[in-house]
Amino acid sequence: MLSTMNSITLPFMGAIDLSYPVLIIFLICLLSVLAFEFVNGFHDTANAVATVIYTKALKPNIAVPWSGIWNFLGVFAGGVAVAMGILKLVPLDELMNLPVQVGACLVLAVLLSSIIWNLGTWYLGIPCSSSHTLIGALIGGSIGFTYFYGGSVNWGKAEEIGLSLILSPIFGFGASVLLMFFLKNVIKAKQLFHIPQGEGDKPPFLIRILLITTCTLVSFFHGSNDGQKGVGLLMLILITFLPAKFAIDHSISNASILKTLETAELPLELLLAANTNHQAPILNVKNLIRQTESEIGQNAKGSTAEIFKFRKDIEKVSKEIKALSTNQELQLSQTEKEQLALSYKALNKVTDFSPLWVIAAISISLGLGTMIGWKRIVVTIGEKIGNEHLNYAQGATAELVGAATIGLSTGLGLPVSTTHVLSSGIAGAMVAQGGAGNLNNKTLKSIAMAWVLTLPVCIVLSLLLFTLFRLFL
Numbered sequence: 246m247l248s249t250m251n252s253i254t255l256p257f258m259g260a261i262d263l264s265y266p267v268l269i270i271f272l273i274c275l276l277s278v279l280a281f282e283f284v285n286g287f288h289d290t291a292n293a294v295a296t297v298i299y300t301k302a303l304k305p306n307i308a309v310p311w312s313g314i315w316n317f318l319g320v321f322a323g324g325v326a327v328a329m330g331i332l333k334l335v336p337l338d339e340l341m342n343l344p345v346q347v348g349a350c351l352v353l354a355v356l357l358s359s360i361i362w363n364l365g366t367w368y369l370g371i372p373c374s375s376s377h378t379l380i381g382a383l384i385g386g387s388i389g390f391t392y393f394y395g396g397s398v399n400w401g402k403a404e405e406i407g408l409s410l411i412l413s414p415i416f417g418f419g420a421s422v423l424l425m426f427f428l429k430n431v432i433k434a435k436q437l438f439h440i441p442q443g444e445g446d447k448p449p450f451l452i453r454i455l456l457i458t459t460c461t462l463v464s465f466f467h468g469s470n471d472g473q474k475g476v477g478l479l480m481l482i483l484i485t486f487l488p489a490k491f492a493i494d495h496s497i498s499n500a501s502i503l504k505t506l507e508t509a510e511l512p513l514e515l516l517l518a519a520n521t522n523h524q525a526p527i528l529n530v531k532n533l534i535r536q537t538e539s540e541i542g543q544n545a546k547g548s549t550a551e552i553f554k555f556r557k558d559i560e561k562v563s564k565e566i567k568a569l570s571t572n573q574e575l576q577l578s579q580t581e582k583e584q585l586a587l588s589y590k591a592l593n594k595v596t597d598f599s600p601l602w603v604i605a606a607i608s609i610s611l612g613l614g615t616m617i618g619w620k621r622i623v624v625t626i627g628e629k630i631g632n633e634h635l636n637y638a639q640g641a642t643a644e645l646v647g648a649a650t651i652g653l654s655t656g657l658g659l660p661v662s663t664t665h666v667l668s669s670g671i672a673g674a675m676v677a678q679g680g681a682g683n684l685n686n687k688t689l690k691s692i693a694m695a696w697v698l699t700l701p702v703c704i705v706l707s708l709l710l711f712t713l714f715r716l717f718l
Contacts, residue, residue: 256602261487263345270349274482277356279610282475284363285375286316286614293463293663296640296671301441302448302456311457312464313615319468320476320608326658327470329597331477332484334383334403336396341488341553343394347715348485351390354711355382356478358703366695373695374662379474380406381703388704389711409659413650414669420646421673428638429677437638438678452637459644466651467663468611474660475607476599483603489549492556494598499541502559502595506534506541509566509588512581516569519576526572530565537562556596563592635671639678643670665696 253261253268263271293316294308303311340348359375359382366373380403387398428437436449448456483491513531517524537558540551570577570585577585647667654661 320472323469385707
């Protein structure tokens with residue numbers, strides 16, 4: 246149906262060979278992922294600026310661009326661990342062996358269902374997790390894909406991400422309660438608990454600096470975590486449509502990969518001698534390394550099929566080396582563990598990467614989105630979670646805990662919900678200040694309902710959209 250190929254040159258991607266109908270779908274997918282990250286900017290980043298706006302630390306026309314800049318920088322500094330975690334939810338090996346229009350159906354189903362739910366909750370002013378939205382959409386699309394084409398959803402990765410999304414707001418709530426109790430009973434600075442009254446009632450200089458700093462940290466770490474989700478989605482599109490170019494990092498030479506494999510092989514002989522009763526896993530890794538080394542000698546990065554196989558083999562070697570380095574039954578010296586760990590990380594870079602222009606495109610989309618449409622969510626965060634206006638201590642506590650939680654999760658390569666972490670942090674600070682009666686039950690019910698519904702709704706919506714799009718193949 247889409248067999249007539251045309252060569253076209255695109256910025257940053259060079260010459261690509263796609264038929265015009267597929268090229269149009271490719272461009273629609275690219276625009277959709279940028280739109281998702283744009284919506285994510287004004288949907289999620291509103292959490293970061295709500296406290297500085299409602300404590301009068303910064304005016305909206307300063308706070309919002311400031312947050313946008315730090316979101317932009319956060320994407321660049323965040324690495325790609327979270328992005329690759331998102332990518333690994335999808336049955337990528339099966340996807341790469343099918344016509345590109347199948348991948349297009351999956352990508353569009355995921356993106357459109359995410360955008361629809363995000364825009365709907367934003368319009369209603371309900372703080373809703375873009376992370377939950379995206380994870381649900383990816384799971385729903387992957388279920389549809391595996392039903393029609395085989396493979397399986399990576400339920401192990403889904404469980405890991407799910408636990409991160411569930412536990413992070415619980416941690417945020419508890420940590421905020423403890424920090425507020427500390428501020429009340431140990432610091433005892435009355436100025437921290439002042440509630441701003443009117444336009445001229447601004448926080449003292451040091452408190453203002455504290456609030457601006459915490460807002461900056463949340464914005465930066467939001468970019469480093471949520472921005473990576475957009476990077477993961479954009480890489481999914483590129484691998485789906487242009488696998489030969491983006492399935493592996495071609496900037497890493499065969500010679501460099503071969504050297505890494507040889508380095509990983511060095512401690513194996515010593516391990517075999519020291520572990521005579523547990524040689525099977527060591528021999529398995531050694532054989533995998535030898536097999537991959539032979540592929541490199543046969544131009545493993547040649548055709549698309551060779552690239553598919555090479556990617557799969559590199560991933561397998563990397564996984565087995567990591568398992569070997571953490572095998573409790575083996576006698577491993579610290580030096581041997583470090584050698585294996587370095588080899589694992591180096592091999593991972595062959596498959597887990599993102600071009601600089603991808604990170605830049607997501608950074609710009611997230612930063613611009615932050616500056617538009619932020620007000621609906623800010624009003625809910627600042628005025629409606631509690632029954633009283635935010636005081637300085639509550640704002641700083643929620644954002645400090647939020648920044649620490651998001652930053653730690655990024656370091657671990659796990660996606661978390663900025664919305665849920667910040668909302669639960671504010672709720673915890675409100676409870677510590679005035680008990681459970683200080684919470685606005687109506688708003689909390691709306692947030693809880695969105696929290697409960699997001700995953701199932703996005704799973705079903707993405708599944709239905711994928712099934713619908715298939716009809717037009």
